[in-house]
Amino acid sequence: MQTVKTLLLTCASLCACSLSLQAEVKTYDFQDPKGVNNVSFLLDAPLESISGNAKGVSGIVTFDSTNPNSVSGNITIETASLTATNNKLQEHMLGKGWLDASNHPTITFVAKSVSKDEQLKDGFKVQLTGDFTLKGVTKELTVPVTFTYLPDMLGKRSNGAMEGDLLVLRSTFTINRSDYGIKPGQNSDKVAEEIELRLAIAGAAPDA
Amino acid sequence: MTDPPPIKSSLFRLILRILALVLILASTAFWISTGSHTGFSKDRVEIPQVDPITQIEYVDYEERFVLGVEYLALACGIGVTIFGLSFAFRRKAK
Numbered sequence: 001m002q003t004v005k006t007l008l009l010t011c012a013s014l015c016a017c018s019l020s021l022q023a024e025v026k027t028y029d030f031q032d033p034k035g036v037n038n039v040s041f042l043l044d045a046p047l048e049s050i051s052g053n054a055k056g057v058s059g060i061v062t063f064d065s066t067n068p069n070s071v072s073g074n075i076t077i078e079t080a081s082l083t084a085t086n087n088k089l090q091e092h093m094l095g096k097g098w099l100d101a102s103n104h105p106t107i108t109f110v111a112k113s114v115s116k117d118e119q120l121k122d123g124f125k126v127q128l129t130g131d132f133t134l135k136g137v138t139k140e141l142t143v144p145v146t147f148t149y150l151p152d153m154l155g156k157r158s159n160g161a162m163e164g165d166l167l168v169l170r171s172t173f174t175i176n177r178s179d180y181g182i183k184p185g186q187n188s189d190k191v192a193e194e195i196e197l198r199l200a201i202a203g204a205a206p207d208a
Numbered sequence: 209m210t211d212p213p214p215i216k217s218s219l220f221r222l223i224l225r226i227l228a229l230v231l232i233l234a235s236t237a238f239w240i241s242t243g244s245h246t247g248f249s250k251d252r253v254e255i256p257q258v259d260p261i262t263q264i265e266y267v268d269y270e271e272r273f274v275l276g277v278e279y280l281a282l283a284c285g286i287g288v289t290i291f292g293l294s295f296a297f298r299r300k301a302k
Contacts, residue, residue: 034259035266035268036257036259036262036264036266037264037266038264038266038267040267048248049247053254053266053267055266083252083269085250085251085252085253085254085269086248086249086250086251087251148262150261150262153261153262156261157261157262166261166262168262168263168264200264200265200266201264202259202261202262202264
């Protein structure tokens with residue numbers, strides 16, 4: 001009788017433990033109605049510096065606040081949401097010769113693996129490896145990403161409309177436009193080969 | 209005693225020089241009034257913002273034209289050319 005009781009207690013504690021562990025794993029939606037999520041780009045060529053911003057960010061990331069090595073998900077940027085400060089420049093940038101936004105409407109990053117780099121006060125710094133697709137060309141990239149976990153902050157951000165957690169991702173990395181077939185080796189005096197991308201996005205995981 | 213220079217010639221010279229000066233000054237004043245932007249012209253201006261909850265820095269755009277140095281250089285170039293042309297209408301030597 002004592003053995004059965006012990007077995008039942010063990011099972012119950014294992015289930016409770018498993019549930020509490022599962023509770024840490026949450027799925028964050030990066031669709032942002034506030035228009036805060038953004039990816040900025042900078043091309044610094046000898047004759048011209050081009051910079052701008054993209055706000056059409058969406059995606060899903062599954063994150064365990066106790067185990068950053070379990071991160072998975074994807075982030076998508078609408079190519080047409082790339083905005084420059086000059087209309088003519090923007091028209092050229094999205095046109096067929098450069099990003100060809102009509103035929104390649106999205107830029108994506110799909111996470112494949114992650115390695116924890118550093119524990120921060122409210123998150124982690126990791127090296128995230130994934131498939132980055134731009135203008136139809138997919139390359140594997142490893143980029144540094146900072147995860148900032150903001151528990152119970154969704155209510156504050158949504159003025160009490162929803163309760164839940166927020167996850168902020170920040171990353172700065174550089175790609176080479178030639179690698180993605182964007183006019184390789186051409187116009188380098190005005191359009192830099194290297195594109196610096198800065199991503200700052202927040203995802204929400206509402207309480208069930 | 210020589211004849212004074214024809215009125216037409218000196219008037220042209222004066223008009224051209226005033227036109228050059230007005231063009232250079234007006235374009236410089238407009239360039240300064242739109243923010244003395246040292247890059248190329250902008251059709252919209254970035255307004256930096258910070259989200260108070262997530263501390264994410266982002267930009268909003270204000271649709272406003274900002275004159276760039278290319279237009280300033282063009283206007284000054286035309287002004288200098290007009291000023292140079294004014295020397296074609298020289299006073300006759302006494």
